[in-house]
Amino acid sequence: MEKLDYVSKKTEKSRSFLIRESLERFIDELETEYEKREVKIDMNGSFYELLVDECKTPMELTTGARKVAFTMFSDEGKLYVLNSKGNTRPLDEKPANDFFETFKKTGSTSPITYRDSTFNASYFLAATQELMRRGTI
Incomplete structure (x- = not known):
């Protein structure tokens, strides 16, 4: 309330x-x-396949809300995220594609929107925004 009084x-x-x-x-x-x-x-193939292809060269990204840095990369046709704590986790195809279908319907930039599809929405949102910035999607 001090700030309110000040303003x-x-x-x-x-x-x-x-x-x-x-x-x-x-x-x-x-x-x-x-x-x-x-x-x-408009894109050919699935969102997951696109990410696997685009992440052959690792993408250094930052989550939108908390500004946490992470790396998304692919190896042998699988997609992974290296989080800020140094842990590597695989990202599964179905949740990635489900996320993208919801994104196309809603355009939402809030990870909460995707909680029924995936726990990795922050990562997928950052990757989606980067791919849009590049003009890939």
């Missing part, structure tokens, strides 16, 4: 005005984040 004093706006303004902005952000928006992506 109120500095801007000469009432606390109630600032609280209302903050809630409106936050709700607008939430609406944008969770609003269903279909993403049109």
Whole structure:
């Protein structure tokens, strides 16, 4: 509440005005984040196969929300993630493809959206954003 008092004093706006303004902005952000928006992506093959191919050269990525660095790479047709703790874990094909189907339907950048498909949504989101940045998808 000290910060609210500080901003109120500095801007000469009432606390109630600032609280209302903050809630409106936050709700607008939430609406944008969770609003269903279909993403049109044309590609041959599955998302998993694309990642395996693209990650033959390891991709250094960062998760969106927590900004945690990790490396996604492939070896002998399998996809892996090397997390920030130095642990290597395999990423399975079905959850990867399920994630991507949900992404195409919703366009959501929130890992929570994908909790029914995979526990690795943060990794897949970062990879998807990188592939979009590159123009691969």
